[in-house]
Amino acid sequence: MSILASSDRVVGAASVGRTKRLRPSYWPFVVPALIVVVGVIIFPWVFTLWMSAMEWRIGEEQRFVGLQNYVRLFTDLRFLEAMGHTLVYTALSVVAPLVLGTAAALAFNTKLPARGLLRGIFVMPMMATPVAIALVWTMMFHPQLGVLNYLLSLIGIGPLQWVYHPSTVILSLVLVETWQWTPLVMLIVLGGLAALPTEPYESAQIDGATAWQRFRYLTLPMIKPFLMVAVIIRTIDALKSFDILYTITQGGPGTASETINLYLYSVAFTYYDIGYGSAIAVVFFVLIIMLSLILLYLRQRSAWNTGDGQ
Amino acid sequence: MLTSNGMCLSRRRLLASGAAAGALGLSGLGLPAFAQTGGINWRKYAGSRIEVNLIKSPRGETLSKYQKEFEELTGITVVSEQTPEQQQRQKAVIELTSGRPSFDVVHISYHVQKRQFEKGKWLADLTPFIKDPSLTDAGFLDDFSEAGITFARSPEGGIGALPFSVDYWIVYWNKDLFAKKNLSFPKTFDEMVAAAAALTDPASQTYGFVARGMKNANTPVWTSLLLGYDQYSVDANRNLLTDTPEAIEAAKLYQTLMTKSAPPGVTGFNWAECQSAFLQGRIGMWFDGVGFAPPLEDPEKSRVVGKVGYGLMPKGPKAHAAATTGDGIGVTAASKNKEAAYLYCQWATGKLMGARLLQAGAGVPFRNSVLSDPGVRKGVKMPTAWVDAVVESAKISRLALPVIIPVTEFRDVLGGALTNMISGSDPAAELKRATADFKPILERSEKT
Numbered sequence: 001m002s003i004l005a006s007s008d009r010v011v012g013a014a015s016v017g018r019t020k021r022l023r024p025s026y027w028p029f030v031v032p033a034l035i036v037v038v039g040v041i042i043f044p045w046v047f048t049l050w051m052s053a054m055e056w057r058i059g060e061e062q063r064f065v066g067l068q069n070y071v072r073l074f075t076d077l078r079f080l081e082a083m084g085h086t087l088v089y090t091a092l093s094v095v096a097p098l099v100l101g102t103a104a105a106l107a108f109n110t111k112l113p114a115r116g117l118l119r120g121i122f123v124m125p126m127m128a129t130p131v132a133i134a135l136v137w138t139m140m141f142h143p144q145l146g147v148l149n150y151l152l153s154l155i156g157i158g159p160l161q162w163v164y165h166p167s168t169v170i171l172s173l174v175l176v177e178t179w180q181w182t183p184l185v186m187l188i189v190l191g192g193l194a195a196l197p198t199e200p201y202e203s204a205q206i207d208g209a210t211a212w213q214r215f216r217y218l219t220l221p222m223i224k225p226f227l228m229v230a231v232i233i234r235t236i237d238a239l240k241s242f243d244i245l246y247t248i249t250q251g252g253p254g255t256a257s258e259t260i261n262l263y264l265y266s267v268a269f270t271y272y273d274i275g276y277g278s279a280i281a282v283v284f285f286v287l288i289i290m291l292s293l294i295l296l297y298l299r300q301r302s303a304w305n306t307g308d309g310q
Numbered sequence: 311m312l313t314s315n316g317m318c319l320s321r322r323r324l325l326a327s328g329a330a331a332g333a334l335g336l337s338g339l340g341l342p343a344f345a346q347t348g349g350i351n352w353r354k355y356a357g358s359r360i361e362v363n364l365i366k367s368p369r370g371e372t373l374s375k376y377q378k379e380f381e382e383l384t385g386i387t388v389v390s391e392q393t394p395e396q397q398q399r400q401k402a403v404i405e406l407t408s409g410r411p412s413f414d415v416v417h418i419s420y421h422v423q424k425r426q427f428e429k430g431k432w433l434a435d436l437t438p439f440i441k442d443p444s445l446t447d448a449g450f451l452d453d454f455s456e457a458g459i460t461f462a463r464s465p466e467g468g469i470g471a472l473p474f475s476v477d478y479w480i481v482y483w484n485k486d487l488f489a490k491k492n493l494s495f496p497k498t499f500d501e502m503v504a505a506a507a508a509l510t511d512p513a514s515q516t517y518g519f520v521a522r523g524m525k526n527a528n529t530p531v532w533t534s535l536l537l538g539y540d541q542y543s544v545d546a547n548r549n550l551l552t553d554t555p556e557a558i559e560a561a562k563l564y565q566t567l568m569t570k571s572a573p574p575g576v577t578g579f580n581w582a583e584c585q586s587a588f589l590q591g592r593i594g595m596w597f598d599g600v601g602f603a604p605p606l607e608d609p610e611k612s613r614v615v616g617k618v619g620y621g622l623m624p625k626g627p628k629a630h631a632a633a634t635t636g637d638g639i640g641v642t643a644a645s646k647n648k649e650a651a652y653l654y655c656q657w658a659t660g661k662l663m664g665a666r667l668l669q670a671g672a673g674v675p676f677r678n679s680v681l682s683d684p685g686v687r688k689g690v691k692m693p694t695a696w697v698d699a700v701v702e703s704a705k706i707s708r709l710a711l712p713v714i715i716p717v718t719e720f721r722d723v724l725g726g727a728l729t730n731m732i733s734g735s736d737p738a739a740e741l742k743r744a745t746a747d748f749k750p751i752l753e754r755s756e757k758t
Binding site: 059253254266269 | 587
């Protein structure tokens with residue numbers, strides 16, 4: 001025993017020594033990634049934090065102002081309004097594609113004729129360039145010349161002002177976002193549906209469950225993790241949406257569709273107020289992180305293998 | 311040496327003969343040749359290389375199109391790039407702030423960037439070059455309109471950027487619609503409101519008036535109306551005049567025109583939407599810059615070809631004024647090839663280039679001699695009424711926007727208030743609020 005024990009100790013000591021000797025040699029492999037992470041992620045954020053504590057306007061002298069830019073944020077009505085627009089736009093841009101994408105996935109999960117072709121056509125909007133999409137929709141939204149009002153006139157509905165009126169602009173923009181990103185949700189949910197076991201459905205059928213009951217009590221709980229993935233992706237995507245909003249409305253009419261992103265762009269790159277713009281960026285970053293953490297927590301809770309003793 | 315001289319000589323001969331042939335051809339089109347080049351030694355900086363930063367626009371495209379001509383004339387190599395207006399402004403400001411811009415020549419929008427460029431001291435003072443007889447003919451500045459010189463001159467008396475292209479705000483009007491209602495073109499603001507109301511018939515989707523309603527873009531519409539009340543938006547001491555009784559009256563006028571006589575959705579209209587609506591033949595009057603005219607006379611784009619009237623801005627209660635914006639071409643203070651860059655600026659703002667801009671409808675030069683030259687006028691593709699509107703506007707020209715650093719914020723804040731007015735807000739309350747919001751921004755901008 002003692003010989004064995006001592007031999008173990010010897011082997012152990014040799015192993016530790018080898019580990020100690022080998023450990024530094026791993027560093028060269030880590031360094032490139034470390035440089036990239038520091039240069040591309042950590043440094044810009046530290047620099048942004050530093051800029052947010054400065055009064056920094058392009059072409060003028062900079063001076064340290066501490067938290068003054070953050071204090072200004074909470075008294076800036078335009079920022080608060082933009083925050084509200086961002087949350088409303090994000091919520092609608094997540095819910096609408098989620099509902100429609102799930103419905104589409106359920107439809108494409110059945111044995112439709114020409115299912116492959118239809119699915120291909122359905123995912124096309126997702127592949128288009130956002131600015132091109134925005135320009136086409138801008139033309140379609142035109143109150144006098146747009147095709148949407150023409151189509152509505154065929155069924156006797158009076159002309160709408162779409163993105164040209166403060167009360168309808170966000171809904172109209174959500175329409176574009178929904179049109180483009182419903183296919184993504186459909187693909188995620190369709191993947192989930194394909195992975196579902198068939199046994200519960202057979203049991204339910206034997207027990208006489210209706211189609212709605214099967215969906216409500218079997219499909220929906222089982223695809224919840226996939227829906228959560230879709231919610232996370234869509235939320236982050238909608239929060240940082242810029243191209244479509246900027247191209248179609250530039251935040252207008254007035255500031256009726258101005259989100260934090262658009263306001264941040266105006267402050268930093270058209271007013272050249274880099275310090276204040278950085279403070280907005282920091283707050284926006286914190287908002288995204290908080291929302292992402294909440295969603296990740298919910299995703300963990302909705303996973304099949306946790307929380308219910310499985 | 312001999313070879314070099316010989317080459318130079320033969321090149322000069324070639325250029326001279328080319329220029330002569332060109333002059334003959336150009337004069338046939340009513341274009342002035344390089345008549346102004348008498349004492350200038352264009353080849354003084356042959357072999358230099360300059361970089362030019364242009365705004366992507368018909369003006370920038372014209373300069374790029376004829377760039378080879380400048381290179382052959384001077385022996386200076388030009389590398390130019392055109393960037394869309396908003397992005398070009400951002401790029402220029404960021405590079406100039408760095409102190410090491412990548413370009414020697416920069417195309418600026420006076421009405422937005424003049425004060426910012428002056429305060430940053432980003433442009434070289436061109437006065438020494440203008441006084442140098444080997445670089446400039448005597449009386450060079452005399453030919454530019456007063457608005458051009460006002461734009462170009464810095465508070466210290468120097469010349470920052472040479473006046474390149476001017477834009478006057480005029481009223482485009484549909485002669486057919488006016489004739490149907492037996493109306494004549496309005497001469498006063500009151501007549502304009504009455505005509506706009508008379509032309510409006512929502513049932514046939516016809517509207518009497520359209521102008522920019524989109525935030526930021528709409529501010530010059532209101533400041534232009536304000537000029538009719540004999541008032542600028544900011545005074546010479548940079549005090550805001552945006553909530554005075556005159557300012558409120560001008561805002562009420564804007565509100566009346568935009569709510570009673572403009573098409574639905576006008577709050578989201580920039581110039582492009584206004585132009586599209588006017589091109590369809592269902593708009594009585596469109597108030598905007600004179601530079602947006604060419605598509606109106608293009609049969610492929612327009613349903614109103616030959617039916618468009620080009621009217622001078624109607625007279626306001628206290629003044630008759632045409633709001634003016636403009637572009638300039640300057641040399642960066644950091645440039646190491648200032649003289650060569652200056653020659654480019656002089657070529658770009660010369661009579662020949664001015665005539666080309668005018669004749670193509672790509673822009674209006676600040677040069678009086680070009681506008682009054684019958685030969686040049688003959689070659690203009692646009693109708694005579696358009697040229698007349700330009701010439702007459704020049705006589706009553708006033709700056710459309712204040713010469714301050716935060717012009718964009720001014721336009722955003724006041725523009726937001728104007729957009730709210732179209733949605734029914736009270737003009738006086740909106741202007742008070744916007745003025746209070748913008749005042750600290752203006753004060754802060756001049757603090758350092």
